[in-house]
Amino acid sequence: MKKLRGILAGLCAVPLVLAVAACAPGQVEGGDQPEAPVGSFNPADYAGETLEYMYFTDGPDEQATRDLIKKFETEYDVTVKLEVLPYSDLVTSTLNRLSAGNAPDVIRLTALTDFRDDLLILDPYLGEDYSDEFLAGPQLAVINDQKQMIAVPSDLTLNGPFVNVDLFNAAGVEIPDKWTWPEMIDKAKQVKEATGIPYAFAMDKSGHRLSTVLSQYGTYMLNSEGNALNQEKAVAALQPLIDMMANDDMPADFWLGSGSRYEGANEIFLAGETPIYLSGNWQVGQFVKNAGFDWAVASNPCAEQCGGFPGGKFMAAFKQSKNPALAAEFLRFMNDTQNQEQFVTVSGQLPTRSDLSKVGLTYADPATQAAMDVFLADLVITPEAGFAANGNPAFSPSATVLVDEVAKVVGGKKDLKTAMADLSVQIDDLVAEIDQ
Amino acid sequence: MTASQTRTASPRRKTWASGAWKTKLAPYLFLLPNMAIFATFTIYPAINGFNMSLYSSSNGRTFKWEGLGNYQKILTDQEFWGVARNTVIYTVSFVVLATVFALLIATLVNAQGRGKTFFRAVFFVPVLVSPVAVGLIWNWILERQNGLLNTALGGIGLGPVPWLVNPAWAMVAIIMVGVWMQTGFYMLILLAGLQSIDPVLFEAAKMDGASAWRQFRSITLPMLSPSMAVVVILATIHGFQSFDFIWTLTGGGPVGATTLMVQYIYENGFESPIRYGIATAGGVLLFIAVFILTMINWAVSRRQEAV
Numbered sequence: 001m002k003k004l005r006g007i008l009a010g011l012c013a014v015p016l017v018l019a020v021a022a023c024a025p026g027q028v029e030g031g032d033q034p035e036a037p038v039g040s041f042n043p044a045d046y047a048g049e050t051l052e053y054m055y056f057t058d059g060p061d062e063q064a065t066r067d068l069i070k071k072f073e074t075e076y077d078v079t080v081k082l083e084v085l086p087y088s089d090l091v092t093s094t095l096n097r098l099s100a101g102n103a104p105d106v107i108r109l110t111a112l113t114d115f116r117d118d119l120l121i122l123d124p125y126l127g128e129d130y131s132d133e134f135l136a137g138p139q140l141a142v143i144n145d146q147k148q149m150i151a152v153p154s155d156l157t158l159n160g161p162f163v164n165v166d167l168f169n170a171a172g173v174e175i176p177d178k179w180t181w182p183e184m185i186d187k188a189k190q191v192k193e194a195t196g197i198p199y200a201f202a203m204d205k206s207g208h209r210l211s212t213v214l215s216q217y218g219t220y221m222l223n224s225e226g227n228a229l230n231q232e233k234a235v236a237a238l239q240p241l242i243d244m245m246a247n248d249d250m251p252a253d254f255w256l257g258s259g260s261r262y263e264g265a266n267e268i269f270l271a272g273e274t275p276i277y278l279s280g281n282w283q284v285g286q287f288v289k290n291a292g293f294d295w296a297v298a299s300n301p302c303a304e305q306c307g308g309f310p311g312g313k314f315m316a317a318f319k320q321s322k323n324p325a326l327a328a329e330f331l332r333f334m335n336d337t338q339n340q341e342q343f344v345t346v347s348g349q350l351p352t353r354s355d356l357s358k359v360g361l362t363y364a365d366p367a368t369q370a371a372m373d374v375f376l377a378d379l380v381i382t383p384e385a386g387f388a389a390n391g392n393p394a395f396s397p398s399a400t401v402l403v404d405e406v407a408k409v410v411g412g413k414k415d416l417k418t419a420m421a422d423l424s425v426q427i428d429d430l431v432a433e434i435d436q
Numbered sequence: 437m438t439a440s441q442t443r444t445a446s447p448r449r450k451t452w453a454s455g456a457w458k459t460k461l462a463p464y465l466f467l468l469p470n471m472a473i474f475a476t477f478t479i480y481p482a483i484n485g486f487n488m489s490l491y492s493s494s495n496g497r498t499f500k501w502e503g504l505g506n507y508q509k510i511l512t513d514q515e516f517w518g519v520a521r522n523t524v525i526y527t528v529s530f531v532v533l534a535t536v537f538a539l540l541i542a543t544l545v546n547a548q549g550r551g552k553t554f555f556r557a558v559f560f561v562p563v564l565v566s567p568v569a570v571g572l573i574w575n576w577i578l579e580r581q582n583g584l585l586n587t588a589l590g591g592i593g594l595g596p597v598p599w600l601v602n603p604a605w606a607m608v609a610i611i612m613v614g615v616w617m618q619t620g621f622y623m624l625i626l627l628a629g630l631q632s633i634d635p636v637l638f639e640a641a642k643m644d645g646a647s648a649w650r651q652f653r654s655i656t657l658p659m660l661s662p663s664m665a666v667v668v669i670l671a672t673i674h675g676f677q678s679f680d681f682i683w684t685l686t687g688g689g690p691v692g693a694t695t696l697m698v699q700y701i702y703e704n705g706f707e708s709p710i711r712y713g714i715a716t717a718g719g720v721l722l723f724i725a726v727f728i729l730t731m732i733n734w735a736v737s738r739r740q741e742a743v
């Protein structure tokens with residue numbers, strides 16, 4: 001009897017499962033997306049309204065953002081709710097909210113990849129020429145395939161090397177104004193030997209940082225069309241790093257093990273265990289505050305070409321926003337000349353606006369100013385191909401694959417040539433997947 | 437006999453009139469709130485997960501029909517087979533070691549005249565620690581250059597072990613930490629089983645001259661087999677589902693050597709580019725594997741009970 005009951009229960013469950021499975025779990029692809037309403041902005045129409053801004057912070061930028069929000073609220077008589085999330089939760093949380101039809105109005109992002117189809121097209125609200133207010137490089141990431149603007153580049157970052165001036169002085173090694181990769185590595189090793197510190201060189205475990213080296217050796221994972229990797233140049237670029245890890249001049253453990261998939265080597269630099277640390281301008285604020293030694297930003301080393309590798313953050317509004325015109329106006333306000341200047345100088349970032357880049361900026365203290373001047377000088381000579389690479393939606397997942405492949409080489413599972421060939425295949429796959 | 441008399445005489449009518457249906461219905465009413473929660477938050481997501489595994493989606497809102505395409509992609513993905521291999525190695529080692537250590541500790545604790553509660557609590561403490569904290573603490577202990585364990589090994593003249601940077605040692609490290617973290621829980625189950633064995637059996641065996649080992653083999657182990665079955669089933673499920681402490685301890689590295697099935701699912705479902713279809717198909721495959729193993733465990737333990 002019990003058996004019969006079980007069989008009956010099973011028979012009932014099967015059609016139930018099949019019935020549920022017969023329905024798509026959401027909207028089937030191919031359906032038309034509603035067109036974003038085109039509106040003209042009249043501040044009085046929005047008095048008393050509320051905007052929600054989903055945000056992640058690197059530190060000092062949060063207060064700068066809060067100050068600007070206060071100014072916006074006063075000028076427009078609206079309320080902006082700032083929701084600060086840990087960076088690791090931002091994408092998942094926002095996707096869940098989009099699924100529930102409850103998206104925030106505005107968001108701060110490092111990459112647009114996962115949201116491209118959900119972002120508000122800004123041209124009807126801000127004008128088709130609005131994107132021209134920004135530098136050509138950062139523009140590449142925010143213009144979609146239909147040549148429409150879907151986000152505003154709100155700040156710019158540039159990768160570059162930090163040097164421990166005290167260690168260089170102790171070793172009697174000079175820090176030049178310009179250097180090549182072999183010269184930089186040679187000097188780093190001299191400092192390590194003379195001072196007895198554990199490492200000569202450190203860099204973050206990041207595909208974005210590795211892209212700096214690729215760029216200097218004349219290749220990129222991507223261009224605006226797709227895969228752009230020159231495998232020979234990539235091998236030439238990464239071999240010195242692999243060799244340094246094999247010789248304990250660079251912390252190999254850091255690339256192989258230890259916890260989270262994305263780790264900063266800033267602690268190694270702050271502990272005075274390496275004379276050179278390849279990272280980016282967002283570290284300036286914390287080094288000003290926490291470094292117990294004299295440090296400086298050095299020029300990026302040159303190989304086939306000079307300059308750094310760009311990154312940055314974006315502000316975007318969602319199509320789901322109840323007040324798209326107000327959301328677009330908020331983006332414009334936060335990124336007008338005066339407000340972007342306030343934001344980037346307080347938070348230690350580089351400007352994305354053409355006018356601010358031309359006039360130069362005054363940062364909060366001399367140490368920050370000195371560091372940012374070097375980054376700004378490198379920005380001028382950074383090839384535009386770097387912006388195209390970083391702006392490709394497949395960049396972020398390709399960067400993860402690059403880190404995995406380099407780790408396999410460091411772990412002795414592959415040789416570098418094979419790893420770069422495998423990387424190239426995976427970049428092709430990712431480009432095809434994201435273009436679907 | 438009238439028609440109404442016939443109806444009064446019907447057993448169904450009698451049950452209704454006497455209110456016996458209330459007694460029958462009451463348990464279901466008490467169960468209803470829990471069942472509603474279970475159906476909403478477990479059954480429905482599970483069925484919907486299976487459904488999603490037949491589609492591809494990068495945003496969880498728009499879906500493209502794939503049929504069994506996601507399963508085909510997973511089963512032809514080299515990375516998946518590497519992850520499956522890691523998962524099997526981890527789970528088998530974890531189940532064997534956790535069960536053996538739990539049995540050993542439970543036997544030792546049970547043999548204590550005094551302090552039984554104290555030792556029970558001591559071995560149970562790791563179960564109470566958050567898995568994320570466990571990962572971070574052991575990361576600190578196992579660090580190659582300045583970690584506590586290598587410093588201690590150095591103190592007795594042994595060279596540093598690359599716990600988290602060598603693929604083989606990293607697998608040893610996660611098994612070791614997993615066993616450390618869960619053994620206390622399984623020990624409690626086995627201890628309860630040990631305490632339910634009638635002491636008269638041991639006294640009789642002693643009188644017959646049975647050695648301690650013979651008593652253990654012929655009385656303790658057979659009498660403990662239902663508890664052992666529970667432990668093995670729970671440990672198998674736990675082994676297959678391990679993720680959180682490994683994520684904070686090794687991040688699945690070095691070079692994927694400690695990436696297990698749940699991390700594979702997590703990375704597909706939550707890391708760019710997001711692939712909900714692949715992630716849910718991975719979840720379904722994991723469910724099937726755990727379900728089959730649980731059924732086998734259950735059938736074997738029932739057969740043993742019958743013998």
